[in-house]
């Protein structure tokens with residue numbers, strides 16, 4: 001009997017924790033941002049363009065770079081490169097041509113096309 005009681009108490013605590021998580025102060029951004037693109041294709045493009053040479057990116061085994069910031073929890077990040085509010089439109093602009101936004105940045109223009117940048121953004125916004 002006692003173990004049932006403990007199980008019940010544990011479930012209750014988990015439910016309270018989940019509710020607190022929803023109303024918690026830092027969860028102001030939606031966890032998944034709708035982007036008109038294919039996350040699966042975006043993942044392939046990230047490998048193709050070698051983003052992982054400079055970035056550590058969850059879900060991509062070979063993306064272990066340490067030149068740029070790790071892209072953990074991308075959907076929860078507030079800013080892009082400390083320059084732009086993190087939203088799909090700005091992320092696509094950044095991926096297409098970073099030096100146009102931040103002259104002198106170490107992230108090069110890799111020649112990513114707008115539809116490709118949308119797919120890549122769609123993948124990055126799956127990172128919660």
Ligand code: HEC
Pocket residue numbers: 046049050051052053054055067068069070071079080081082095102105106107108110112120
């Ligand atoms: C040669 C290294 C290099 C490559 C390749 C590279 N990046 Fe970057 N990236 C950087 C650096 C350095 C920054 C930090 C820029 C800054 O803050 O000025 C950055 C910043 C970013 C940011 C913003 C990160 C943040 O914390 O705000 C994103 C998103 C990003 N890169 C995505 C990509 C994607 C997607 C690719 C592949 C298409 C890519 N990067 C390829 C070096 C690189």
